Amino acid sequence: MALVIYVNNRTIEKRHVPYHRSLITDSEIEAVVATLRSGWLTAGPQTTAFEVAFSDLKAGLPCVAVNSCTAGLFLALRALDLQPGDEVITTPMTFVATANVVQHAGGEVVFADTAGNSMNISAEAVAERITPKTRAILPVHVGGNPCDMAALMEVAEAHRVEIIEDCAHAIEGEFAGRPLGSFGMAGAFSFYPTKNITTGEGGMVSCRDAEIAHRVRLLSRHGVDKGTYQRMEQEGEPLYDVVLPGYKCNMTDLQAAMGLAQLKRLGEMYLRRKEIFAKYEAAFQGLDMVDCIDRDVRGKSALHLYQLLLKPEVLVISRGKFIAEARELGVELSVNYTPIHLFSWYRSRFCAVPGAFPNAEYCGMNNISLPFYPAMSDLDVEYVILVISGLLNKYHR
Ligand SMILES: Cc1ncc(COP(=O)(O)O)c(C=O)c1O
Structure with a gap:
């Protein structure tokens, strides 16, 4: 029997959505x-x-x-x-x-x-x-x-x-x-x-x-x-x-x-990225628990990553725990990136102290990358939205 989980006041069938799968035909x-x-x-x-x-x-x-x-x-x-x-x-x-x-x-x-x-x-x-x-x-x-x-x-x-x-x-x-x-x-x-x-x-x-x-x-x-x-x-x-x-x-x-x-197949895969991007934006834009990424209106994005910034002042869960809970619910998340100057070799090489690059550090400490690739099914996308919004609601201060 399929495993069911309870998110956002709903009982749904558990899925596994990997962070990435290439679309090889x-x-x-x-x-x-x-x-x-x-x-x-x-x-x-x-x-x-x-x-x-x-x-x-x-x-x-x-x-x-x-x-x-x-x-x-x-x-x-x-x-x-x-x-x-x-x-x-x-x-x-x-x-x-x-x-x-x-x-x-x-x-x-x-x-x-x-x-x-x-x-x-x-x-x-x-x-x-x-x-x-x-x-x-x-x-x-x-x-x-x-x-x-x-x-x-x-x-x-x-x-x-x-x-x-x-x-x-x-x-x-x-x-x-x-x-x-x-x-x-x-x-x-x-x-x-x-x-x-x-x-x-x-x-x-x-x-x-x-x-x-x-x-x-x-x-x-x-x-x-x-x-x-x-x-x-x-x-x-x-x-x-x-x-x-x-x-x-x-x-x-x-x-x-x-x-x-x-x-x-670049054009076709890009169209699928656009569809998934639109669903994610509709679900997450305007929520007070996260910030979406600022995009320059003069640009066309290659839509490679879909990232959110968790707002630590609104959420009572650390990013690490958020990622772990999403994983338990079947959704793999990633982090892009930890700012380079905070890695041990770079820290010692540049004597960089936390606070040296405040914007990069804020984004580095709070970003999560969602599964975002053309091989995702509509069900995968809906499931990711349910799990992420469920966790955001659950841990809203
Ligand atoms: C921003 C950025 N630059 C450079 C690279 C290096 O790419 P490659 O693995 O093809 O060497 C990556 C790979 O993840 C990357 O994300």
């Missing part, structure tokens, strides 16, 4: 199998086709496929040729990869606070952190919601520094009609399983021009001047030159085949 499976049968597994024709298809989404900018967004950000920063002491300003409200790569690329991370309840970096806070050593601003479009790119571009232009966008969440996103990832020197996208499209693991770098794309590509394949497919399959010429000491960050054709199949 026969088209992805057939594409990967065809590539396995093709005899060419690593970067080759599928990777090139995926780059071209992705470039169409990004106003025709040259795109380079890599093995993760982390690698993409790193290569973009390496392409900038950071020198010791060069500073890159980013947000503490992101996945730690964003800040780690600055250090891997030889730079110094400088954090700037976020704006209000937007989760996104504040252009004013960035302007205050600019020094003669600043080389780049690294904004993150958290949850797929565009940063204020107009204000960030103004700061970057005034101080002649580059912008490298962390677009891990932002495939479908736009700001003032312009695709995210097209504002600066480069943008890096993620195809990790929880992202809006997945290749298992993978990433893409959109580049301002062919020269930057060329540099990122060289860096992604050991600094070798011609890819293996071009040399061996197209030109029949095994010899190559190494023009700089690069890294090993290329995508494979297996990943790209999957990415191409996912990309074909």
Whole structure:
């Protein structure tokens, strides 16, 4: 017999709604199998086709496929040729990869606070952190919601520094009609399983021009001047030159085949995200126990995350306990993010004290991310709404 639970004065059948499930169809499976049968597994024709298809989404900018967004950000920063002491300003409200790569690329991370309840970096806070050593601003479009790119571009232009966008969440996103990832020197996208499209693991770098794309590509394949497919399959010429000491960050054709199949369904999956988003907004907007995320009206969100901010002054339950109770009722929640400066390594490195970035800390301590993905059924969505609103009512002060 199905287990029943009592929420919001109703008895309902218990369900399990995981935090995430990728929507993989026969088209992805057939594409990967065809590539396995093709005899060419690593970067080759599928990777090139995926780059071209992705470039169409990004106003025709040259795109380079890599093995993760982390690698993409790193290569973009390496392409900038950071020198010791060069500073890159980013947000503490992101996945730690964003800040780690600055250090891997030889730079110094400088954090700037976020704006209000937007989760996104504040252009004013960035302007205050600019020094003669600043080389780049690294904004993150958290949850797929565009940063204020107009204000960030103004700061970057005034101080002649580059912008490298962390677009891990932002495939479908736009700001003032312009695709995210097209504002600066480069943008890096993620195809990790929880992202809006997945290749298992993978990433893409959109580049301002062919020269930057060329540099990122060289860096992604050991600094070798011609890819293996071009040399061996197209030109029949095994010899190559190494023009700089690069890294090993290329995508494979297996990943790209999957990415191409996912990309074909991007529109349909985005529509489903919109439907779920509308149901969540209708349920949670206006409740006095939570704040919804502030979104810039000039932007189109990629609708990657659905987050709420629990209001500690209105609720008599800690976030940890809230997450645990939701889990007991079958709903898995996540947290995006704990502000980076509060992690032990960063705390000791920057001597950052709680209170250094108040907006990021408030959002970091109180956010919950709800299950939010196209593979959810209507019943899943309704169940999440019932469980979350039930807990909010139960613990209302
Ligand atoms: C904001 C942000 N930046 C960068 C990354 C790194 O992406 P990847 O796992 O593709 O390296 C992630 C991954 O979760 C992310 O959420």
